[in-house]
Amino acid sequence: MLKKERQAYITQQLNIHNKVLSSDLSTQLNVSEDTVRRDLNELSEQGKLLKVHGGALSTGFHFTLQNQSIYSHKEKRAIARKAINLIRDGMVVLLSGGTTIRELVTTLPLELNATFITVSVPIALELLNHPNSEVMFLGTRLSKGAQMAVGAEVVRKLADIRADICFLGTNSIDVDGVSDMEWEVIEVKKAMLESAGLKVSLAISEKLNTRQRFSVCGLNELDHLITELEPGDPLLQSYQGRVNLL
């Protein structure tokens, strides 16, 4: 087995699996691990892979490792645009927290004249920049983790509200419905949904088919599910017919 052959095999395996182990390659190629390591080192110097302790990763892998500050920014913009189409002048709009909702708020058209109600501190602050809309904040006790109001009082206040539409930033959603991690947050989200006419969940596709400890609501309770994907996308197959996709 020639050196070039070995290295070609390694590259191929890497393209298939995005990862190789030195030990595996050693047995597959019938050479010592040192030889494999030397090959990996060479390919690494040529930038054809990312060498790590124990093996190597495809260079594409490295890409997913570092971009997180602008994480899914584009997808969230797409979601925001779709969501904004549902808002009309004069509406009362209920907003949860999260970066997707924040993207929605920052892309809100300036001439929009609506009443926004939120329980999230960052969202409230962002909304205050909008010249033509009224902003209400609900709640007193604030959760540090979620940066939003929690507790009995906000739930009670939400019960007094009749909003036209509620946009829910969604952490996890699967065919059974929306779920979340913290009990206090769940309580508030449930109350928000009950107070709203249209119930809309916003989720980037990555959050599809994940679930967490506590359930927020069933899929059938939602009026719309907005992702960055086309409604006909195969990733949404298991949701089609069970919820109105946008």
Next chain:
Amino acid sequence: MLKKERQAYITQQLNIHNKVLSSDLSTQLNVSEDTVRRDLNELSEQGKLLKVHGGALSTGFHFTLQNQSIYSHKEKRAIARKAINLIRDGMVVLLSGGTTIRELVTTLPLELNATFITVSVPIALELLNHPNSEVMFLGTRLSKGAQMAVGAEVVRKLADIRADICFLGTNSIDVDGVSDMEWEVIEVKKAMLESAGLKVSLAISEKLNTRQRFSVCGLNELDHLITELEPGDPLLQSYQGRVNLL
């Protein structure tokens, strides 16, 4: 499973859920919690996440106000240091809005364990970064200009509160007392003062001897006036004896 793989999985989970628990990751990845913790520590040092007790938070999710050049930053730091000396563990502290108060909040010692109550959205957001303190936000209707809660409800809620100390960011102060521009803001500030034991006004010297349309309170109603100047400074001459200078 390679280490980088694990770390990539962790960052992905973090991007999806904004929060991860060490215990969850431990079972999901089939490694010990120590290993997870070490991964979290590494990623934290690289600034890719925010490590907290029990797990980690996404840095993108927790957004804080960037230190946009605070006007008269150095003076406000000096004021903040003096003000902090008045705060003790276990106190209930009432905070108004403004950049001086914000400076106070950012220089708050991390180990301080107090309850903070505020009506200002940016102050609330800043307070949420403080690990050992409770944060309450009062009010529902928000004023865009002042970025704080206004209206009858917040006044009523303030009336129910017995705070140990109230720090008032001050726009204008002269020998007759504290004054401000917006009627709605005045109402709230008055209510704050009435609910607090110690009433403290924070003002940079620039604001001394200026006055505005509406009066908040008389000088004699204040317990302390804090400026960046020494109490004996000639600029403060007309205030000496009429209010306790710090």
Next chain:
DNA sequence: TTCTTCTCTGCGGTATTTTGCGGGATCGTT
């Protein structure tokens, strides 16, 4: 062919990394 030169490979020995675990400190909640 035979010799020289060069690259490649495996091996032994040692260094480094990674991981789990025990024990004590610390945190958070009751």
Next chain:
DNA sequence: AACGATCCCGCAAAATACCGCAGAGAAGAA
């Protein structure tokens, strides 16, 4: 104060990496 969960530190075992060397083998020249 007390309890359980979590964290941190140091250790030991295992895996992996690196270094130098010597031999095998290929390529080229006489």
